[in-house]
Amino acid sequence: MRKSFGDPIAEDLRFVVKSIVGEENFIDMTPNRSNNYCCGGGGGFLQSGYKDERLEYGRLKDEQIQATGADYCIAGCHNCHAQIHELSEHYGGHYPVVHLWSMICLSLGILGPNEREYLGDDLKEVNVFHPETALM
Amino acid sequence: MTEKTIKLGKKKKNTFMDKVKEILPEGGNLNLCLTCGACSSGCPATGLENMDPRKFLRMAALGMDDELTSTPWVWMCTMCQRCIYVCPMKIDIPQLVYNARDTWPRETRPKGILGSCDMALKNESGSAMGTSPDDFTFVVEDVLEEYQEAQPEFKDMQAPIDKQGAEFFLNQNSREPVTEPDEMVPLWKILHLVGANWTYGSKGWGGENYCMFLAEDASWKHLVQQSTDQAHELGCKTFLNTE
Structure with missing residues (x-):
């Protein structure tokens, strides 16, 4: 999005994220916006077979995320989600990486028990919509 | 003044970079590099395969086509475009990378x-x-x-x-x-x-x-x-x- 539409779209996304989690719970990483680093999931890297290089590429992104001290990382797309999720495990940060849609629905109280694959244990049981429909 | 015009070297060959310049708007600014290295200093792919964006572009400018079209680094650059963002001359290195990918015979690509x-x-x-x-x-x-x-x-x-x-x-x-x-x-x-x-x-x-x-x-x-x-x-x- 930001590549095509520039920093104004990055501001829109910040508005969405802050509205969901609360202004005080949003922590920007450094650098950010157009000056941010790519995570390394894009450009076909995930399917290229160069796994060691891909994880080394992502080291910078992982350090950025860990430096924020944030409990959660929201990823904007699938490539980023898959890559950052792997970085979180590989470098030992173990921060959950979530899709934006999960967080929007969680904040609206409409996130069911089977739509929480990527939430951490601290949020797994929070405000569950129709908990009786959980798959055993 | 000498009597005869001095000719330097042979006629310049049509390099990989020349070809890419032809297909990009403004030639992708590929010949405007100031060699400052801003691209490489903020590139997560710097160092992989002993390559970085600045080096890649300099090699292109020098016509080192065999090296450019064979380094697997082109599959490790995600073409995220941060190098363009920080470049004072807005040089389109990602397009150079993309076109280098295209030189690989299909069956040899990842x-x-x-x-x-x-x-x-x-x-x-x-x-x-x-x-x-x-x-x-x-x-x-x-x-x-x-x-x-x-x-x-x-x-x-x-x-x-x-x-x-x-x-x-x-x-x-x-x-x-x-x-x-x-x-x-x-x-x-x-x-x-x-x-x-x-x-x-x-x-x-x-x-x-x-x-x-x-x-x-x-x-x-x-x-x-x-x-x-x-x-x-x-x-x-x-x-x-x-x-």
């Missing part, structure tokens, strides 16, 4: 990317996992029905496929319908709550485009066209790319 592109070309879905339009339709309808029943507040929620006249044409990464279908639902709920008039297409629903990453222009275009043709066919006004 198998995973090649395989995903071929899968997408297999049917009219455009899915890198090769999922057929029928399978996609089945999964969407099945999951929707399940949620309409399990969560009665959403009994009127829709996940239309090929809805004529929808405002938004939405594509979908294959990973959800194929491996984690429940993950499609939160987005449906949001679209339902805001009253969006949207649809998937049975054709061209696949959001990922590995033919682009493969640097295979004709196949890349085919996949994009397949999706946009379907969006036009349905009379949709806005294409929503979820990727």
